[in-house]
Amino acid sequence: MTDKKLLMGNEAIALGAIEAGVQVVTGYPGTPSTEALETIIRYADRCGIYTEWSSNEKVALETAVGAAYSGAKALVTMKQVGLNVASDPLMSLSYIGVKGALVLLVADDPGPHSSQTEQDTRAFGHFANIPVLDPATPQEAYEMTKLAFELSHEFEIPVILRTTTRVSHSCGDVEVAVAEPEPVEAVGEGFVKDRRWTIFPRLTAERHPWLEGVQEQLSERFSELPFNSVSGTGKIGIIASGVSALYVKEAMESVRYSEELFTLFTVGTVYPFPEKAALSFLKEIDRLIVAEELDPYLEEQVLQLIGKAHLPVDVYGKKNGFFPVGGEYNVNLVTDGINLALSAFGESLRLSSAVPAISKEKLPPLPVRAPTLCAGCMHRTVFYAFKQAAKQLKKETQADTIFSGDIGCYTLGNAYPLNMVDTCLCMGAGVSIAGGLSRTNPQAKQVAFIGDSTFFHSGIPAVVNAVYNGADITLAVLDNRTTAMTGHQPHPGIGLTALGSASKAIEIADVVRSCGIEFIKTVNTVEADSLGSCVKAAKEAMNFKGPSVVVFKGRCAGITKSGKYYEIKPEACTGCGFCVKELGCPALNLDADKPVIQDSCSGCGLCAQICPSEAIGIGGVKL
């Protein structure tokens, strides 16, 4: 029985996958992809689906591959940079293929909102010879998920369902085929031994022509699918995919009879490019506008096709400056691009565009509101401790300290007044970068910060390398017992699986000990007088010659409260403002030049430990 629900794109994908009969789902959290696996976890028991948060995206993909080799239907979820981590197995897998079905949800992040790159998974699919579906709405995401499983099974090839932030994190009314997810049918005969599962140069050489043949078959199939559609009869063509196609449709609403002026080709199955459908569209138009976020992927596809078929069509897109190369698109930006193209080919018509009602000068200047470490966050205590330790070492030995950061909430330690992140590149990079810096800056101390989940994701090989090659670095592990930034998922260190059942908790100190680290300290940051012991451990580690590790154990203020709050004793406070200026804690505020502690205090007690007048104390109990 069909039902209409309000679903976020990621939830719609989860329901689509369950309906398609997915049996094994793996992934690593990453904005904007996380909620897809979280939703499947909610139905896992009831529907009989195996789910796991894997230690990283490569491991997640390989686990799903094992399931698909056995004839099962598998899904693996990640954000776009996660695909880089998983790219090694993926590139080989395209030659081997799969048996059951294997779908990758990869969420791109134009803008970017929460990512370190603006890479385009459509182009990645092209590079890896793996089909890519590009939905525009939660409804399409739901339907294309089911299509992805069908195609993967039929063509025995992994399929990428590529979303962007405005698909994954948009909500919409979605019509689903079954009102409540039902148990999935366990299919698959189990693993059958065959030489096809063992990659060798000879097998790759044999499979390469097959792989190229599949691309052609898929391109033919895609040309017939309703996800690629043509509307309008005008001589000005527009091609778009994903959410950009919706922006084009909305922009065109501002002119009457737009269907007589424009022909819109919406591409839902972006790779392999549906050449046949595109060709019949291109033959009916004189000029072509390309509206797409991220890479000029469609633009390159149509330019090739126009060249190959010798068509007299001029193309207006990113490559000749009509649309911005980067950033997230919207209706206004697409309107401006189309208008620019219209003016370039001498059309008098314009789509209507908006002008702000109030000039900016009339409005009060706005302070920047950047994301910040939460009040009571343990990372602030550790950053502040290293700042003090580095200051002391500078005084004693003149040595500077370079602080390498990593990916997670603690990247926010870069902000004023902490200023404690000098480098940040990708998951797990801080440890190895510190090693490299130590070779070229021998006079400076090297400290790398890494979160607990990131440590398990990709920090361990870097620790092994530091030991093997004798890098003189200090690794500070910020162990807040959760994957905080993406919404508090469990990880290998905390003794809970994705479903919340007990598992073996892997101790980070044990891991680095077995890697050969000789200086290991574990410090508890939860106690209200922990700053002193944090500074002491930091300094000892930095003074140690060779690789050293300090594991700072605490809790995430976002999920665990201390149960108390602090307040300022007005009679003792001199109004020096030291607490406010040193810590940048959002609970501390200067009101009429006197510090006050606001409601958001979660009772870590860091400010009480640094107050020169001992004017801060426990105010009471907070539930």
Place this chain on the structure above:
Amino acid sequence: MNQAEQKKFDLLITGVGGQGAILASDIIGKAAVVAGLPIRAAETHGMAQRGGSVVNHIRVGETYGSMIPKKGADLMLALEPMEAVRYLDFLKDGGVIIVNTQPVLPVTVTSGQVKYPEVRDILDALSEKYIVKAFNADELAFEAGSRLAMNVVMVGAVSGYLPISKETLLESVKALVPQKTIEVNLRAFEAGRQKVEES
């Protein structure tokens, strides 16, 4: 204007990460589905939620994208005064702004780098071109039983403008807030609705 056109309503919810803008947006979204109206909503997740500026787009009766074009929003629900100003470009001329007057100070202000503008100045500037309904929603939530219900006060405040019945919205509140806070949230909704009806 046909019936579908009349039911089109673009709403922008602005605020600070942690104030509950996503729940407010989900309450309205779920109610729209129950009312049989198409809905599109864009939410801010991820890094910005750590105390950063957030904006949610809610488009009742919309079948295209979830992002409201500039000067497209009929109404802006600002959970924080400064965040009303930040996204003003999205509001149509003469549009309505319902604003919670309780500031949430960013670290750039608390650490003394810059001053927070006077709330009075913000409201005066906004009132020049828009219809402004301003009140302290944090206090109303506190009176209703919990400061955490501020987002639901604001949903109550906008409820009279939405093409969705009050009853449907209340059902949605009940379905989405934690079980033990239903009473507090229903009071919060009424307090917000009444505040705007009176003004």
